[in-house]
Amino acid sequence: MISIWFFIGMSLLVNGALILCAGVYEIWHPPAHEVVLYSLHASVWWGALMTLLGAVYCIRYRPGQKKA
Amino acid sequence: MTIPLAVVVPTQLVHLSLVDVIIIVFYFALVLAIGFYLKGRANTGEDFFMAGREMTAWVAGLSFLSANLGALELMGWAGSAYQYGILATHWYWIGAIPAMLFLALVMMPFYYISKTHSVPGYLKLRFGEPARAVSAVSFAFMTVLMSGVNMFAMAKVMQIVLGWDINFSIWVSALTVAIYVALGGLRSAIFNEVLQFFLIWAGALLIPILGLYEAGGWGNLKVEITHRFSEQYVHLWSGVGHFSSNPMGINWVGIVFGLGAVISMGYWTTDFLVVQRILAAKDIRSAEMAPIIGAGFKMFVPLIVILPGLLGLAVLPVKLVPESVAAVTGGMSYNDVLPLMLARYCGPGLLGLGITALIAGFMSGMAGNVTAFTTVWTYDIYRPLMNSKASDEHYVSMGRWTTIIGVLISIGTAYFVMQFASIMDYVQNLFSFFIAPLFGTVLLGMLWKRATGWGGFWGLLCGIVSSVSLWAWVKIDPTALRYVALSADAKTLAQDMFQALWSFLVCVIVTVVVSLATKPKPDAELTGLVYGLTKIPTVENVSWYQKPLFWAGVVVVVFFVLNIIFW
Numbered sequence: 001m002i003s004i005w006f007f008i009g010m011s012l013l014v015n016g017a018l019i020l021c022a023g024v025y026e027i028w029h030p031p032a033h034e035v036v037l038y039s040l041h042a043s044v045w046w047g048a049l050m051t052l053l054g055a056v057y058c059i060r061y062r063p064g065q066k067k068a
Numbered sequence: 069m070t071i072p073l074a075v076v077v078p079t080q081l082v083h084l085s086l087v088d089v090i091i092i093v094f095y096f097a098l099v100l101a102i103g104f105y106l107k108g109r110a111n112t113g114e115d116f117f118m119a120g121r122e123m124t125a126w127v128a129g130l131s132f133l134s135a136n137l138g139a140l141e142l143m144g145w146a147g148s149a150y151q152y153g154i155l156a157t158h159w160y161w162i163g164a165i166p167a168m169l170f171l172a173l174v175m176m177p178f179y180y181i182s183k184t185h186s187v188p189g190y191l192k193l194r195f196g197e198p199a200r201a202v203s204a205v206s207f208a209f210m211t212v213l214m215s216g217v218n219m220f221a222m223a224k225v226m227q228i229v230l231g232w233d234i235n236f237s238i239w240v241s242a243l244t245v246a247i248y249v250a251l252g253g254l255r256s257a258i259f260n261e262v263l264q265f266f267l268i269w270a271g272a273l274l275i276p277i278l279g280l281y282e283a284g285g286w287g288n289l290k291v292e293i294t295h296r297f298s299e300q301y302v303h304l305w306s307g308v309g310h311f312s313s314n315p316m317g318i319n320w321v322g323i324v325f326g327l328g329a330v331i332s333m334g335y336w337t338t339d340f341l342v343v344q345r346i347l348a349a350k351d352i353r354s355a356e357m358a359p360i361i362g363a364g365f366k367m368f369v370p371l372i373v374i375l376p377g378l379l380g381l382a383v384l385p386v387k388l389v390p391e392s393v394a395a396v397t398g399g400m401s402y403n404d405v406l407p408l409m410l411a412r413y414c415g416p417g418l419l420g421l422g423i424t425a426l427i428a429g430f431m432s433g434m435a436g437n438v439t440a441f442t443t444v445w446t447y448d449i450y451r452p453l454m455n456s457k458a459s460d461e462h463y464v465s466m467g468r469w470t471t472i473i474g475v476l477i478s479i480g481t482a483y484f485v486m487q488f489a490s491i492m493d494y495v496q497n498l499f500s501f502f503i504a505p506l507f508g509t510v511l512l513g514m515l516w517k518r519a520t521g522w523g524g525f526w527g528l529l530c531g532i533v534s535s536v537s538l539w540a541w542v543k544i545d546p547t548a549l550r551y552v553a554l555s556a557d558a559k560t561l562a563q564d565m566f567q568a569l570w571s572f573l574v575c576v577i578v579t580v581v582v583s584l585a586t587k588p589k590p591d592a593e594l595t596g597l598v599y600g601l602t603k604i605p606t607v608e609n610v611s612w613y614q615k616p617l618f619w620a621g622v623v624v625v626v627f628f629v630l631n632i633i634f635w
Contacts, residue, residue: 004259008266022087022417035415043417
């Protein structure tokens, strides 16, 4: 049975990658209306953090490795 | 990059980009995929209704917490923090932690040993059919009503925040929940709740991080709020000596005894919506550890709920107003503070994640209602009262159909509320009528062997009637609040606390009096159900640091430290 933690890893990985890409895109194409603290580029580091965490979960709990 | 949605109306607070929409769509696809994947593992009654009783402590504990972490809870309490300040944190600390630990260490062994499927099921074993019938019918009725009311409220939020059409929000979210619960039963609901727990944190945690950065740290935030409003907005306990000395209009008696000792105990230990998650644990240690794990995380939920509300007081350029005023003036209400903070800091992608967190919160709450309703209907109403001799396969089929029908009734309720908005306030009071007396009944049932079946039945019934009567009294004559809450300075939230306290006392007194006047069950029939007649299983063969009691102690220490820090 696929572990619940694998599904969570998938969710963090995919969402993190999308947010990271959106953040990087915004660096080259700044929006017309910037959010507050735009200069911190939260999308980039938060997206990277989620991607990393998601990747760890996906690898650690990939199907056939460990029971939930 | 912003795309127009077909269902957009012009008054929305935020605009979604393409990547935001992709994140939301991916979430729906994933929860449905989990439902389809788990379909093959929900073939027996134990699988469908109790998730096979094989959940680990972590999965059961996070699901236990997630079922309570609904979107309206997130937005409502963020709004309360904006309205009342840090006092709203009481609902997360004294209004939750002692009750969760009490469930883990005192009550869970009885639920677990009795192998009951539900809280009404325990009442049947302890007090007999009349007490079960009262609790099961009221619970099933209230659960679908609450589910419908929450569905409408959430659709309304989506309309205000995103401009989504109300019908679109209701049908898409409700049908998604119906599909994944009907396919995979409680296991599917629990898996999705754990997923939703992570999404809620991932989507909401950035607000306090960036907010504290903007405000210049906690110290500066307190100074700013004190300057703009009052010092009592940033103190938990120092202003609750009297009703008039804090923004909430409540005193410490109401908080400690009404909220901490009755309402929260009732909710966290007898509301089957949350207790059902723990009953799915794989063994007694997991069943005891799960609420402790939930309590550990619960203590930090104010970070993503209360802190955004406080930050809103300090950094938002607009002043938010009560819902009733906003409806007339067209301004923004307290309840909009979380979406406003989300829109303030979150660009494309992060905004989608934050909105997904709200949707996930709503769906986890609804799935909790639906699975609890399905189990109570099938095991506590349909089987004992209508068809007691059917096969296990038949009851699973009934469970699947009940899931669909329960969701449809909820949708019907949502549309009913849409037509008669004033009924919403009444329905939201339903749980408070019921939960405090139910706690009295279950508590006496577990701790006092002399409590009889008729004592339990009449105590529960009189407790519910007294709660409804007190509420109706204040509704008809608002000045009666001075008698119910013992002060002319008391406000609405104080009424809830004292109403619960009185109804609990009525329940206990009636149960004791009737029990003493009626014949008790022989001790042999109460084995496994009552303290003193039950051998409580102990967690053996594990190290001291793996024992539930140790971790409960850790939670208690952190709980006291937090209360002292924010005194």
